[in-house]
Amino acid sequence: MRDPSLGIAPEGWPCIGLMALAAEVCAFADFEVAALFFLAACAFSLHFFRDPERVTPQGSDLAVSPADGRVLHVTECMEPLDGERRMRVSIFMNVFNVHVNRAPVAGAVEEIRYWPGKFFNASLDKASEDNERCAYKLRDADGLAWVMVQIAGLVARRIVCRAEQGDVLARGERYGLIRFGSRVDLYLPAGYVAAVKPGERVLAGQSVIAIKTKQ
Numbered sequence: 001m002r003d004p005s006l007g008i009a010p011e012g013w014p015c016i017g018l019m020a021l022a023a024e025v026c027a028f029a030d031f032e033v034a035a036l037f038f039l040a041a042c043a044f045s046l047h048f049f050r051d052p053e054r055v056t057p058q059g060s061d062l063a064v065s066p067a068d069g070r071v072l073h074v075t076e077c078m079e080p081l082d083g084e085r086r087m088r089v090s091i092f093m094n095v096f097n098v099h100v101n102r103a104p105v106a107g108a109v110e111e112i113r114y115w116p117g118k119f120f121n122a123s124l125d126k127a128s129e130d131n132e133r134c135a136y137k138l139r140d141a142d143g144l145a146w147v148m149v150q151i152a153g154l155v156a157r158r159i160v161c162r163a164e165q166g167d168v169l170a171r172g173e174r175y176g177l178i179r180f181g182s183r184v185d186l187y188l189p190a191g192y193v194a195a196v197k198p199g200e201r202v203l204a205g206q207s208v209i210a211i212k213t214k215q
Contacts (some may be wrong), residue, residue, distance in 0.1 A: 009100055009177055011160050012049025017043055051100050054205040056172030061212035063104040064172055065190065065202040066148050067184035069093040074194045079112060079147045079187040080135050086147070086187040089194050089209055091202060093184070099177045101150060102205035104171040104186055107140040112165055129205035134159045134176075138169065144189035150181060153184040184204075 001142040008016070019042035026035035056064060079086045093099055114134045130154040131161065137145050150159045159182075163175040178184075192210045196202060202209060 007045065007051055009049045011177060011179075012045060015044045016042060016049065045113070048095065048099065049099065050098060051174070052098065053205060054102070054172060057208060062195075062208050063146070063188070063210040064102070064187075065091065065196075065207040065209040066101050066104050066186050067091045067093055067202070067203050068097040068099070068204045069183075069202065070122045071196050071200045071202060072183070073196050073198060074196065078131075080149060081113060081137055081147055082145075086189070087192075087194060088189065089186045091186070091198065092182050093178070093182050098204065099182065100174050100204065101148070101176050101184055103138060103171060103173045103175055104148065104209065105138065105140045105146055106171045107138040107146065107169060108214060109163050109165055109167045109169065109175075110139045110145070111135075111137040112161065112163065114159075114161075132159065134161055136163065136175065140189075144191070146189060147187040148175075149185040149187075150178050151185065152178060169207050174205075 019038050023035050023038035023042055026032075026038060068090045072092045074087065074089050076085055077088050078084070079088070112134065116132055133149050135149045136148060139145055139146050150161075152159055156177065158179045159176070160178065161176045167175075169175060186209065188210050191214055195208050195211045
């Protein structure tokens with residue numbers, strides 16, 4: 001696993017540097033409008049690739065959100081790796097949200113699977129089947145499997161996977177990001193229920209998204 005840099009996701013520095021260089025070149029050439037455009041693009045890139053620290057709640061019977069954004073759906077459907085019917089929590093990230101994704105629980109990365117695809121609006125339900133996406137199966141200490149799916153959106157053109165099969169992640173640890181507007185689906189294992197409702201805003205690694213049911 002790669003460690004994050006100070007407040008900015010490592011994947012953002014090439015874009016930030018390119019915009020800053022373009023602004024400097026245009027300013028030196030007295031292309032004021034272009035310089036202002038690239039300066040604004042640099043500021044937007046700094047904001048987009050920000051990677052703030054989060055306070056991850058403690059407790060063995062809960063899971064945290066894998067993404068910042070708005071909860072789109074909480075519904076039962078087929079998960080993509082094993083074909084089991086599970087409760088799915090879908091989180092939509094717009095271009096102003098933090099796009100660094102985090103592990104909902106502590107566990108080992110058992111499987112990673114990537115599908116090339118289209119770039120429909122990530123808020124559409126068909127995006128979970130038709131869009132470019134990357135799924136991760138995370139096995140927790142109780143042997144339960146959690147499935148997280150990064151889904152590229154209308155503007156997003158790259159899913160970044162930092163984790164590798166066999167990695168052991170802590171709850172709230174960063175495992176990847178999606179560039180410029182996207183979605184993350186979390187499939188809950190049996191015995192857990194969603195702790196959020198559609199329309200709620202959540203923070204990756206900090207907001208409790210699911211809790212274990214009492215036996």
